Amino acid sequence: MxxxxxxxxxxxxxxxxxxxxxxxxxxxxxxxxxxxxxxxxxxxxxxxxxxxxxxxxxxxxxxxxxxxxxxxxxxYPLDYPGYVNGVPTPTEYGFTVNLTRTTKSYHPKDVMNLKMDVLYETDSRLHIKIYDADRRRFEVPIQTPPFTSKAGNPTYDVQLAPTSGFTVTRKTSKEVVFNTTINPGFIFCDQFIQISSSLSSSYIYGLGEHRSSLALPIDWRRFTFWARDQSPSPNINLYGVHPLYYNLEPNGDTHGVFLLNSNAMDAILQPAPAITYRTIGGILDFYIFLGHDPIDVVKQYQDVVGKPFMPPLWALGFHLCRWGYNSVNGTMAVVERMREASIPQDVQWNDIDYMEGEKDFTLNPTTYKNLTKLVADLHASGLHYVPIFYPAISSSQSPGSYPPYDTGVTDNIFTKADDGSIFIGKVWPGDAAYPDWFHPNATRWWQTLARKFHNAVDFDGMWLDMNEPSNFVDGRLQGGCLNNNTYDNPPYVPGVGGNSLYSKTLCPSARQHAGLHYDVHSLYGLSEVRISYTTLTNIRKKRPFIISRSTFPSSGRYAGHWLGDNVSEWPEMHASIIGILNFNMFGMPMVGADICGFGGNTTEELCTRWMQLGAFYPFSRNHNSLGMVDQDPAVFSKASQDSSRDALLNRYSIIPFLYTWFQMGNANGSMMARPLFFDFPYEPALYDIDTQFMLGEELLVSPVLTEGATTVNATFPPGRWYSNGATITGEPPMTFTKTTSVVLDAPLNKINLHFRGGFVVPTMIPQQTTTKMVENPLMILLVCLDVDGTAKGHMYWDDGESIGSFENGHYTWWSFSAKNNEMMSTIDHDGFEGSSKMSFFGFLVEGVSTKPTQVTANGQTCQFEYFQTSQILDITCPKMPFNKPMTLKWS
Missing domain, CATH: 4.10.110.10 (Spasmolytic Protein, domain 1)
Structure with missing residues (x-):
């Protein structure tokens, strides 16, 4: 200047x-x-x-x-000079307006001329883009819905302020859901973009991935977005980036706001209530979703980023892993220990110790040379196998000795440093290069390596770790990052861990095919899972199963997530519930935490309670670290084994229910794990509850989360609730007209589960693997009557592993309904041949107030037993095919 x-x-x-x-x-x-x-x-x-x-x-x-x-x-003073709104010009999808400023801000490289496109995409979804009017800037390369037509009857109204800023108002209630006029400090510079909005209430949720309460604190709290290898801790950026929030409105309606931006960013919440975004690149690309309840907003969000993948059925079973089995024999000993204890298990995993020198696509020639046979034995027993993979590829060996690096160099797929050389950092194998997953050759390279390894080790899924991407040094192994580079050291650095963008990762000035690492850093995990999803599909020709540590909006289309390197401490159980609920909000229902903790040594009581809780994570895996005590459920006392077995058998019995919810999520964005208030948005007493959760609409989980506790202070929403006690002679139903707190008994061998009245829940006789369960499926319908004697439900079933089962019609769909002392089962679609193998084993009808004298199914007399205290009718009928209409009557 x-x-x-x-x-x-x-x-x-x-x-x-x-x-x-x-x-x-x-x-x-x-x-x-x-x-x-x-x-x-x-x-x-x-x-x-x-x-x-x-x-x-x-x-x-x-x-x-x-x-x-x-x-x-x-x-900022109230009259701080900023951008001035021009005259809006109507477009095919809404309107566009020029924003200009005549005075520069205090940050360098102001963009003086902006354009704002307002797009009425659907009646409840508004899309607003603010960008440089004169020069193209980086935009996140994920697939979003194409514009087809302008919304015919939008539920929102967009108004430009007389001078600067705009408001978005819900038409019905006149509630202002987004308002940028409250802060005159709207700044748009090359490496500093800031915009603020009011919030409708102090109840705001989301903004991941962070360790916090479910309802986010608005006490000037900062949430930083920049993917980082960081064990879960408060007030610091973690593995993934999800700049999405949900905000409750005073009348109970809900809206969501999604900022599609992958650059390093802060979001500050303050007591006004209000939110301020500060990002250091890209554009402002907002989606605003207006829903009547939070679940509606979740579905709308997934309409933009994509619906979650449909997992194979076996992925819903129990998974077991640790870093430190140390050998094939050590791995198999734990599998056999689980069998001897008759504890269900579907998947065995291996951590990094199976590799030679911690290098991808290798086997330790001494301790894991027989891994091929171990996997074959697992498959023969109906189990599945998942190994770990890291993105960083060892680069220090002599040329020709390690094909993953040699072919990567040939295919030119490695991320480059600012000087054009291959970027070398340091991870588990030592000096390492980082694949550029955006490179057009990356898919072929990764698939070739994975196929060759799969020919030797017949793995069923992929565990993608360290893909933030992680680095054991800050920046390049030799030289770090350039101090005079505005990408490595921008004018403003959000509150990232380590206080620099390259702390524990690559230099932002590194170059990838899609742009500078500065722009695409937080997309690294997403770009890897997209290629891995294609790779696994092409290799196995079956439904892929992938778990990734780093995630970004749309990751749920390809992968699930685990919550990272937690520790074996009691508060971590509570934190895991919040993390799981958040990722379900982010469109990633296949999520769980390392049961019993990854780091540190667990205790029997902690692990017993955690197994009870983890049995109802959508992704249920016990995993711990090198050098820690064994914590697989079969290693503890008989009492602990019995408790873990009972919890897992409960999980396995409701797998048809879980599988149905995963399919509904895949088809229409329905939410699996959810906070209590999501189904009861007009109950303010539920807004802060994050020690319990719902699975679907039907099941309430109330775990013990504190050491030594033998009771649980549980909160119940209005309605009728049935206990899934140790026996069907257990507690009577509880009926509430308003949200109510109840002290529940919770001895060490019990987790409190309650089914919601008004629903029919499909269940199955559990066995030790899902493979055995589907060989001869025996179905039990749990009919939980509401106070008016009605109930409804659904069930989806297919072969459990084929790609496109739903899209190709190769599935069966049942509907269930109950009223006036009868329950009907109808088949809405019967395209799965295997449904003919399924048969009714029995029925449990809950909420029957008086003992009937007769029970029939399709006119045939059934045997029954009635329990007055619990109001349960336990029915056994002559064997009937499950894929035929059925009417059950009691009188």
């Missing part, structure tokens, strides 16, 4: 600083928006930006990671 321009800039700052006195005093503390988010703010620096300075509650203000903020000392 020339000296005259500098003088003009300083003069402008002085003028606005001297004229803002009354504007500063009019700003309520909760509505102060931070004008100096960088470190070391001072009055002089603040006022040089034309902003207001006034001390807040604390004597000093520190932006270090992990330190909570409070009222900003430096904040």
């Amino acid at each position: 020339d000296p005259i321009s500098v003088k003009r800039m300083l003069l402008w700052f002085c003028i606005i600083a001297s004229t803002h006195g009354k504007q500063c005093g009019q700003v309520d503390d909760n509505y102060r928006f931070d004008c100096h988010p960088e470190l070391d703010a001072s009055q002089q620096k603040c006022e040089a930006r034309g902003c207001c300075w006034a001390p807040g509650k604390s004597p000093a203000r520190d932006h270090a990671v992990g330190v909570e903020f409070d009222v900003p000392y430096c904040y």
Whole structure:
């Protein structure tokens, strides 16, 4: 900038600083928006930006990671100059408007001319893009719905303010769901973009991946987005990036806001309530979803990013892993221990110790040379096998000795440093190169390696770890990152762990086929799972199963997620529930935590309670770290084994119910694990509950989360609830007209499960593997009558592994309904040949207030037993095919 321009800039700052006195005093503390988010703010620096300075509650203000903020000392005056709205021009899908500013902001490289496209995509989905009017900028390369036609009857109204900013209002309630006029500090520079909006209430959820409460704190809390190899901890960015939030409105309606941006970003919540986004690249690409309830918003979000993948049936069983089996024999010993204890297991995993020198696509020639035989033995027993894979490829061996690196060099698929050489970092195998999953040769390269390895080890799924991408050094192994580079060291650095963008990862100046790593860093895990999904599909010709550590919006189309390197401590169980609920909000229902904890040594009581909880994670896997005590459920006392077995048998019995919900998620975005208030959005007493959760609409899980506890303080939404006790002679049904807290007995051998009245839940006689269960499926219908004697339900079934079963019609779909002392089963679609093998084993009808004298099924007399205390009717009928209509009557 020339000296005259500098003088003009300083003069402008002085003028606005001297004229803002009354504007500063009019700003309520909760509505102060931070004008100096960088470190070391001072009055002089603040006022040089034309902003207001006034001390807040604390004597000093520190932006270090992990330190909570409070009222900003430096904040924008009400008349801070910004972008001015032009005259809107109607378009085929809404309207467009030019935004211009005549004075530069305090950040370098202002974009003075912006364009805002307002797209009425559906009646309840609004799409707003704000971008450089003169120069193309990076946009996230994920598939989103194409524009087909303008919404015919939108439920929202968009209004431009007279000068700057805009509002989005729900037409029915007049609730303002997005309002950028509250903060004049809208800034759009090359490497600093900031925009704020009001929130409809203080109840906001989402903004992942972070360790926090379910209902997010709005006490000036900062949530940073930048994928990082970081064990779960509060106030720091973790493995994935999901800039999506859900906000409850005062009348119980819900809306969601999704910012499609992959650059490093902060989101700050403050008590106004309001949110401020600060991102250091890309554009502002907002989707706003208006729903009547949170589940509707989840579905709308998945309409944009894609529906979750349909898992194979075996993936719903119990998984077991550890780092440190140390050999094939050590792995198989645990499998045999599980068999001897008759504890269900469907999948055995191996961590990094199966590799030679921690290198992908290798086997330790001493300890794992017989892995091929182990996998064959697992398959013969009806189990499945999943090994770990890392993205980083060892680069230090002599040429010609390690094909994954040699062919990667030939195919030119490795990420490049800023000087054009292969970027070398350090991970488990030592010096390592990082595949560029956006490169057009990457799919062929990865698939060739995976196919060759699969020919030797017949694996069934892929576990993708360390794909943030992780690095054991900051930046390049030799030289780190360039200090004078504005990508490695941008003008503003969000609150990332390590205080630099390249902490524990690649230099942002590294080059990939889709752009600078600066732009695509948080897409690394997504880009790997997309290729791995295609690879596994082509190799096995069956439904893929992939679990990934790093995730981004649309990852759920290809993979599930585990919550990372937790520890064997009691609070981690509570945290796992919150993480699982968040990822279901993010369109990733196949999610779980390492049961009993990854790091540290568990105790028998902790692991017993965690097995009870983990049995009802959508993705149920016990996994622990090298050097820790064994924690597979068969290693503990008989009492603990019995408890874990009972919990897992309960899980296996409801696999038809779980499988149906996964299919509905795949077909229409229906949500698997959900907070209690998602089904009861007009019950404020449920808004903070994050120690319990629902599976589908039907099942309430209330685990013990504290050491030594033998009771649970559980909250029940309105309705009728039936206990899944140890015996059918257990507790009577509970009926509530309003949200109610109840103290439940919870001895060490019990987890409290309650089925919701008004639903029919399909169940199956459990066995030790899902493979055995589907050989001769024996079905039991659990009919949970509502107070009016009605119930309804559905069930989906296919062969459990074929690709496109639903799309090709190769499935069977049942509907169940009950009223007036009868239950009907109808077949809406029968395209799965195997449904003819399925038969009714019996029925449990809950909520029958008086003992009947007769029970019939399709006119045939059935045997029954009635339990007055629990109001359960236990029915056994002559064998009937499950794929034929059936009418059950009791009178």
